[in-house]
Amino acid sequence: MRVIRPFDPWKSKLCTCPEKYSFNPYTGCAHDCTYCYATYIPNFRHLREKKDLFRNLERDLKTLPPDSLISMSNSSDPYPPVERQREITRKCLSIMREYDVRLLVVTKSDIVVRDLDILSEMRCAVSITITGLDFLEPNAPPTEKRIDALRKVKDAGLPAILRFDPVIPEINENRLDIIDRSNPDHVVTSTLKLKPDSLARVSKILPGLNERYRERVGRYYYMKREDRYRIMKRIEEFCLDIGISCAFCREGFEFRAESCDGSHLVSTAQNNTLNKLKNF
């Protein structure tokens, strides 16, 4: 079975992502976010390692067109707590470095800082999700650690992307300090979108929230368009005022940044390091 697959944004007609591939070093996720959209995957909260992962990764890398962009990860987190000991994602990075792929790391964990030595030798950008919603993300590192991690990414000379996502009205919509303090190169933000199972879970913790979720877009419940627009535009304005590009994820609103996910920050110039694709 392929481990690198074309990115499928859950068939969302509002997705503005560039063409890219998706790679999940782990199956399932240990972070246990209440709002998680991926819990429809059977046994999702039980984190599993993939059989023959490294061999399958190399096999798939050999078939990718040059300069392919890989997003790691979209329906799991590449840095669950156990990664500190297991170093599975780290080993995957070592393999990907040899193929000179373009990589977008997407995580909620500060463990990514450990791998800046490898990432610094790759064409990549690091995106860290920071929401200020620690009470809804019980097993992910706390907000302050993530802010610190994003600053370290930038200090290491890598493009730093903040995912300020999800944004919930009256809960974290005013946490613009997260943007200011993490000082990223790019912000991608999005209002909370819920599937029926996550709507039920979140509503238990935030009673009354379901009153706002009346619009249906594909398989998701959305807040009213005017509410989403107000929240998104305020964040965009804040970012532009302090010189940071900003985009929205699956909102259906125009933005001025070159890409939504920050992939425009991942270099397209080939590395001079070993590139097995050329020789294959």
Ligand code: SF4
């Ligand atoms: S980190 Fe992402 S994939 Fe993991 S539980 Fe949270 S929302 Fe789901």
